[in-house]
Amino acid sequence: MSGSADRSRRADARRNNSAILDAAVRLLDAQPDASLDAIASAAGVTRQTVYAHFPSREHLMAAVVQRISDEAVAAMDAAEPDNGSAADALIRVLEAGAQTAGRYPVLIQQIASLPVSPHVDEERHAPIADRINRVIQRGQASGEFDNGLPAHWLAAITIKIGHSAGEEVDAGRMTQTEAANALRTTLLRVLRPRA
Known part of the structure; x- marks a missing residue:
């Protein structure tokens, strides 16, 4: 993998991580029992992406x-x-x-x-x-x-x-x-x- 592609992948991972956390903070404050599916949807990522960053709730x-x-x-x-x-x-x-x-x-x-x-x-x-x-x-x-x-x-x-x-x-x-x-x-x- 080229250095440029690697940097792009890391930047995407950081953006996804941030989006997941933003969504989790927002949703869990409004709905403490919000599912990981709901958090993934609010973050604009898949459930698998959430699990790639956070293996468990x-x-x-x-x-x-x-x-x-x-x-x-x-x-x-x-x-x-x-x-x-x-x-x-x-x-x-x-x-x-x-x-x-x-x-x-x-x-x-x-x-x-x-x-x-x-x-x-x-x-x-x-x-x-x-x-x-x-x-x-x-x-x-x-x-x-x-x-x-x-x-x-x-x-x-x-x-x-x-x-x-x-x-x-x-x-x-x-x-x-x-x-x-x-x-x-x-x-x-x-x-x-x-x-």
Whole structure:
């Protein structure tokens, strides 16, 4: 096979992969039980092409999780985590991640319900936790945040509290605004330096 044909085949594979993931994210957020046939049709490819890229629904879901995580990380990076006060940066970073998740409410709930090992869950959250950890370390270095506890622990707590805020909204017990205010207040109390 010539180099040109090989490059063309790889470009087609990348386009198909992207089209499948776009369709999967869109369809699974609207219809969590959408079949692989429906995803293939929405992507404009055959079912065999879907299986060539993703040998099982589990592989496809893992790629969907990665796609949403990458989108959230890009939004968090665009929120300028290294600028301004650490408290303001942390809130901006969390809001950016929440806005991304908010675009896929049904899909995020579906992903959260999938049974995964603690190791897989940690890997899934690692890029997000790294960004939160970096802001917390900056706040600890400046004296804005408590440095008596490890930054990675405070980042883990931050993620859990963020999930709790989202769950309150999903359950209808809080509005988005109420949850955002509660999240900010709680985090600033948790992270505040001890007297």
